[in-house]
Amino acid sequence: MAERxxxxxxxFSEMIKFRQNHPILKRxxxxxxxxxxxHEDCWDNLESKFLAFTIHDHNSGGDIYLAFxxxxxxxxxxxPPAPQQKHWNRVVDTNLESPNDIAPEGVPLxxxxxxxxxxxxxxxxxSP
Structure with a gap:
């Protein structure tokens, strides 16, 4: 229980740090x-339980993609393709066991x- x-x-500590370090999440x-x-095409489907979107960072191109x-x-x-001269890094996958559920430095996708x-x-x- 203590490990969990x-x-x-x-x-949650890492998520708080991530938010504090990314201005697009502090607007x-x-x-x-x-x-x-x-990135949703089922808005009229009441059975759909999937949602995905990208928040754009117009200053540094450090866009963030989220899916639930x-x-x-x-x-x-x-x-979706990453912004020009960038690539996606997985920071969070809540399906993975701790400590792999969050990788603040990112894992290349x-x-x-x-x-x-x-x-x-x-x-x-x-990220670049």
């Missing part, structure tokens, strides 16, 4: 159409897709 508690503490205004791209899967099955998400496990989420960050 430490895993949760570590995860003091609501996102505009130019700030976010939605609340289905009881995996979803194969198509990951290969390919243009990602299998998102049931009841989990991912966070990708664009």
């Amino acid at each position: 508690r430490y895993g949760h503490f570590r995860f 003091d205004r609501f996102l505009s159409k130019n700030d976010v791209t939605w 899967n609340a289905h009881d099955y995996s979803v194969d998400a198509v990951i 290969t390919g243009s897709g990602y299998r998102i496990a049931p009841f989990s989420s991912i966070l990708l960050k664009a």
